[in-house]
Amino acid sequence: MVLTLFRNVRVIDGEGGEPFSGEVLVEGNRIRTVSRAESPIAAPGGARVVDGGGRTLMPGLVEAHAHISFCNTPDLESLGDIPPEEHTLLSMKFARVMLDQGFTSIFSAAAAKARLDIVIRNAINAGDIPGPRMRAASPEMTPTSGLGDVRRWHINRETFAIVCDGEETFRRTAREMVREGVDTLKINPSGDEFIPFARAHETVMNEREVAAVCEVARSRSKMVAAHARSAESVKMSLRQGVQVLYHCTLSDEEALDMLEAKKDEIFVAPTLGMAHVTGQGEGKAYGVDYDHPVANFFRLESIKGIANMKELKRRGVRVLPGGDYGFAWNPIGTNARDMEHFVKLLDYTPLEAITAATKFGGELMGFDVGLVKEGMLADLLLVDGDPSKDVSILQDKDRLAGIMKDGTFWKEPSGDAVAGAVAAE
Ligand SMILES: [Zn+2]
Structure with missing residues (x-):
């Protein structure tokens, strides 16, 4: 030995x-x-x-919201344009980038194609390629007109998500992802400000759809992670047993109480990184400058989001760094910046930020x-x-x-x- x-x-x-x-x-x-x-x-x-x-x-650091197959894209639409062969190689490259930056574990918050996370995780575990320990996720399961539905009426284009409608389709897709080998099922019950037809405060999945995915996860020992910005999406996710809640920025008092009541079972990652840099106009080179409506929204949302995260910390909820790194102006490899955001924006001490990224991260990984x-x-x-x-x-x-x-x-x-x-x- x-x-x-x-x-x-x-x-x-x-x-x-x-x-x-x-x-x-x-x-x-x-x-x-x-x-x-x-x-x-x-x-x-x-x-x-x-x-x-x-x-x-x-x-070693743990990333709670990884997107190694988002390849630092400037926009969500072009993710679907990457052929699977190139996409696999790119994901492999970014897995290594994460390890080079001290992230020895990553919890994926969605793959951009169904099997990308799965094959990369398996290859890492087999010792064939370098990379962190990894929890592999499905693509984002989203309804028609939800975050991730980048199709157009006149174009039949590939999307990085899997569009599902109705509980039967969500259930079948969840089962297919289990068959392919994911650890985590990702759903998008709320919209996002980048999507003009599915805004952040809107709840786009219905409760039966969330329940169908959670039922599959429970019976197959998988986790469910939810993109949940709106207050209702947080509550719906908690009622149905989602364990990993991303964003939670627009939570109201009832949602905060529900999060607290389940604090030993759940993990919250606000994904400060992407929201912060977008709000500060760091996407300027890509057309999202300080005065862009989305930047305006993120600055406003973060006022509520930051107050909510401070409150969740006070109530003993595990809040983890993990900031949606994978976009052009919030690239993979800069993930450790989220800990600095925790210190500067959420008033964590450096040691508290480290504990959130290591101890809580380990509990999230389940290793x-x-x-x-x-x-x-x-x-x-x-x-x-x-x-x-x-x-x-x-x-x-x-x-x-x-x-x-x-x-x-x-x-x-x-x-x-x-x-x-x-x-x-
Ligand atoms: Zn994400």
């Missing part, structure tokens, strides 16, 4: 406590021992000893990840600097001196103070 001993590191364990000087021993793919500096670990024979040089050792703790899987980052003081350094991949996934270095430790001596047998 391969043994790696990290010495001379400041440990952020993901539980939210202050970093401490310590040592961490990894055996195979699991963390065997976590120790404070006062009681050093005797290096077992044959162990590789990594001198962290005072760097930070922390859990033993997200904590530097004995017995957990060894997904670890060795970071140049102290993210507990400044979480923005996690956005700079040059500050990631080492990336370990499943006990193996994806990025070998580097830098002056990091050595790789092997302890004598």
